[in-house]
Amino acid sequence: MVTGVASLGDWLGLLATATFASAQVSGSAAKGLAFGSVIAVRLLPALVLGPVAGVMADRFDRRLTMVICDLLRFVLFASIPVVALFSENAGITVGWAAIATFLIETVTLLWIPAKEAAVPNLIPRSRLETANQLTLITTYGITPVFAGLGIAALDRIVRSGNTTPPEWAEASNLALYFNSLSRLAMALVVYFGIKEISGRAHDGKHTGQSMLRQFLEGWQYVGKTPLVRGLVFGILGAFAGGGVVIGTAQFFARSLNAGDAAFYLLFGTLFVGLGVGIGLGPAVVRDLSRRRWFGMSIVLAGGSVLVLAGAIHLTMAVFGALLVGAGAGMAFLSGVTLLGGEVGDEVRGRVFAFVQTAVRVVLMLAIALSSSLVGLGGSRQITIADLGISISSTRLLLLAAGIFGIFTGISAFRQMDDKPGVPVLADLWGSIRGRPLSPGEGLVGRGTFVVFEGGEGAGKSTQVNALAEALRAEGREVVVTREPGATEVGQRIRSLVLGKQQTGLSPRAEALLYAADRADHVATVVRPALSRGAVVISDRYVDSSLAYQGAGRTLPVDEVSWLSTWATGGLKPDLVVLLDVPPDVGLGRAARRGAADRLESESVAFHERVRYAFLDLAAAEPKRYLVLDATRPAEEITAAVVERVGELIPDEPPAHEIAEALNTVAEADLERRPS
Numbered sequence: 001m002v003t004g005v006a007s008l009g010d011w012l013g014l015l016a017t018a019t020f021a022s023a024q025v026s027g028s029a030a031k032g033l034a035f036g037s038v039i040a041v042r043l044l045p046a047l048v049l050g051p052v053a054g055v056m057a058d059r060f061d062r063r064l065t066m067v068i069c070d071l072l073r074f075v076l077f078a079s080i081p082v083v084a085l086f087s088e089n090a091g092i093t094v095g096w097a098a099i100a101t102f103l104i105e106t107v108t109l110l111w112i113p114a115k116e117a118a119v120p121n122l123i124p125r126s127r128l129e130t131a132n133q134l135t136l137i138t139t140y141g142i143t144p145v146f147a148g149l150g151i152a153a154l155d156r157i158v159r160s161g162n163t164t165p166p167e168w169a170e171a172s173n174l175a176l177y178f179n180s181l182s183r184l185a186m187a188l189v190v191y192f193g194i195k196e197i198s199g200r201a202h203d204g205k206h207t208g209q210s211m212l213r214q215f216l217e218g219w220q221y222v223g224k225t226p227l228v229r230g231l232v233f234g235i236l237g238a239f240a241g242g243g244v245v246i247g248t249a250q251f252f253a254r255s256l257n258a259g260d261a262a263f264y265l266l267f268g269t270l271f272v273g274l275g276v277g278i279g280l281g282p283a284v285v286r287d288l289s290r291r292r293w294f295g296m297s298i299v300l301a302g303g304s305v306l307v308l309a310g311a312i313h314l315t316m317a318v319f320g321a322l323l324v325g326a327g328a329g330m331a332f333l334s335g336v337t338l339l340g341g342e343v344g345d346e347v348r349g350r351v352f353a354f355v356q357t358a359v360r361v362v363l364m365l366a367i368a369l370s371s372s373l374v375g376l377g378g379s380r381q382i383t384i385a386d387l388g389i390s391i392s393s394t395r396l397l398l399l400a401a402g403i404f405g406i407f408t409g410i411s412a413f414r415q416m417d418d419k420p421g422v423p424v425l426a427d428l429w430g431s432i433r434g435r436p437l438s439p440g441e442g443l444v445g446r447g448t449f450v451v452f453e454g455g456e457g458a459g460k461s462t463q464v465n466a467l468a469e470a471l472r473a474e475g476r477e478v479v480v481t482r483e484p485g486a487t488e489v490g491q492r493i494r495s496l497v498l499g500k501q502q503t504g505l506s507p508r509a510e511a512l513l514y515a516a517d518r519a520d521h522v523a524t525v526v527r528p529a530l531s532r533g534a535v536v537i538s539d540r541y542v543d544s545s546l547a548y549q550g551a552g553r554t555l556p557v558d559e560v561s562w563l564s565t566w567a568t569g570g571l572k573p574d575l576v577v578l579l580d581v582p583p584d585v586g587l588g589r590a591a592r593r594g595a596a597d598r599l600e601s602e603s604v605a606f607h608e609r610v611r612y613a614f615l616d617l618a619a620a621e622p623k624r625y626l627v628l629d630a631t632r633p634a635e636e637i638t639a640a641v642v643e644r645v646g647e648l649i650p651d652e653p654p655a656h657e658i659a660e661a662l663n664t665v666a667e668a669d670l671e672r673r674p675s
């Protein structure tokens with residue numbers, strides 16, 4: 001919420017500082033120059049400061065960096081109207097507005113990488129996309145509109161009386177005070193309310209390394225990591241294309257002979273498309289690999305610029321603009337989510353800083369170059385069949401931008417593809433239809449399915465047995481089972497995947513073996529027992545594959561999930577009890593039990609990833625999970641589990657009581673029948 005308010009403040013501030021500067025001078029040329037210089041001043045510091053900002057975000061405490069930056073912005077924003085209040089000289093007022101704007105932008109450049117690098121540490125991976133959706137829609141969709149409306153409303157209010165408002169109450173001044181206070185609020189919330197931003201996995205690792213070394217290390221990382229390279233290339237390509245569309249928009253509207261209204265219509269449609277892409281994109285593509293989605297979105301945006309280039313009437317242009325916006329929005333969302341989720345914490349600040357600097361430079365150059373170029377070219381009318389199509393330098397530039405967009409999209413796709421060999425369109429179509437491709441199997445009966453998950457030595461077997469004992473004591477039919485190894489085939493798979501002699505087993509083969517065990521387990525043990533109405537308690541299930549093969553082996557989680565859904569016919573547990581234990585504690589317990597198996601022998605980093613993947617899954621669906629601290633005494637854990645499972649199991653009499661009751665009825669019936 002505070003980010004939203006602060007973002008509203010920033011948009012108000014940008015509009016206000018620019019209008020404020022132009023209001024201080026007279027004559028349209030001077031006004032335009034003042035307005036333009038403020039915007040240019042606001043963009044310039046990125047070039048100088050971007051690299052330093054990234055190093056700072058990775059080197060210093062991100063929370064303190066954010067707080068100090070916000071306090072500085074609080075003072076700087078307020079200083080602009082205050083200086084105007086006390087100065088008689090318009091030159092000094094405008095000069096200070098420009099200096100303060102430059103300083104504000106400088107500070108903002110330091111603040112953004114610290115914030116962007118900190119957010120993925122605060123939000124579970126599985127929710128990062130939703131969080132980014134909200135932030136992007138708030139920052140680029142809702143708040144600019146509110147900022148524009150807010151300034152207009154303020155202006156109306158202060159001018160509604162008969163008397164001229166005092167200088168301090170001018171709409172642009174009030175907006176700047178609001179911006180200043182929103183930054184103060186942000187500083188207080190971050191300092192007192194979000195202390196977790198300070199904690200980081202690699203604290204202290206960079207001490208001793210020079211800032212220059214760290215900066216070079218960041219560049220090398222961007223250049224050498226295919227995923228990041230593809231992402232950066234794609235994002236820059238998309239912004240270059242976007243810059244050309246913005247730079248040529250006014251000329252393009254004229255080429256349609258549709259006047260200024262068409263320009264505003266196309267611009268508005270572009271933003272509507274952006275919102276549609278960000279808001280609805282994930283729901284449409286569902287489980288599609290985010291790496292693939294990113295490349296495809298850029299290709300969509302590029303292809304749609306081609307539609308714009310060839311538009312022969314306004315309706316076609318509006319359709320093209322909508323698709324350009326939707327493609328750009330989806331690329332923006334997937335790109336930011338991939339950067340946040342897949343770039344390591346220790347280098348994330350530098351990568352975000354690199355992207356923000358490059359984006360600004362590319363956008364500025366694309367707008368400036370394209371708007372100058374279209375001014376130079378003329379417009380020639382050629383006739384194709386009966387259609388009069390105007391070929392102008394605007395359309396040629398759009399054509400080039402579209403082709404460039406498609407090229408960068410394909411290139412980013414190739415660099416980042418995590419499913420080489422899988423046909424793109426079939427993959428997209430399968431995702432839109434919602435995998436699995438075969439419908440989920442229905443369930444007969446009304447048993448209860450409880451699963452225990454957690455890392456090595458968390459105490460799952462101990463708790464599975466304790467729960468089974470408690471339920472059996474109530475007379476319920478309980479089936480205790482586990483993965484892998486509950487069936488005969490499963491036993492063989494278990495010895496294959498856990499045997500230490502099995503060296504060099506590939507991650508995909510491992511995932512398939514666990515899925516094969518699961519398919520057999522569900523079909524021959526779990527479903528029949530649930531159909532009888534039994535309580536089935538399983539030691540591990542689907543989440544283990546998502547955590548171990550997904551996060552641990554770094555296979556794409558959505559694909560591992562799809563594989564399990566297919567193997568189980570979509571059968572989900574009623575409750576997952578997650579026993580959370582730090583890997584060193586759990587592995588220590590397991591070691592006391594005997595020699596480590598193939599999975600237990602993995603690194604602590606592997607088991608850390610597994611642990612956080614389990615926690616992420618639980619955070620995404622809190623109603624279906626019971627997360628317990630597994631370092632507590634075993635009896636306390638059992639009590640919590642029994643209580644929760646008790647709320648879940650239907651109150652009807654247990655299965656054997658029903659059977660006894662049915663027998664009694666049958667016997668009475670027999671007695672009544674004439675012999």
Ligand SMILES: Nc1ncnc2c1ncn2[C@@H]1O[C@H](COP(=O)(O)OP(=O)(O)OP(=O)(O)O)[C@@H](O)[C@H]1O
Nearest residue numbers: 455456457458459460461462589590630632633634
């Ligand atoms: N809450 C607990 N506190 C301390 N020790 C425990 C606790 N729960 C279980 N243990 C002990 O830890 C060891 C591992 O327990 P258990 O076999 O139940 O874990 P597990 O999660 O099934 O392990 P794995 O996944 O490796 O099969 C056992 O020796 C058990 O007695």
Ligand SMILES: Cc1cn([C@H]2C[C@H](O)[C@@H](COP(=O)(O)O)O2)c(=O)[nH]c1=O
Nearest residue numbers: 483484514540541544545548549599600
């Ligand atoms: C189901 C499942 C399990 N694993 C791993 C997790 C453990 O290391 C072993 C099972 O051992 P346990 O003593 O029975 O807990 O297998 C996995 O990697 N993926 C899975 O889907």
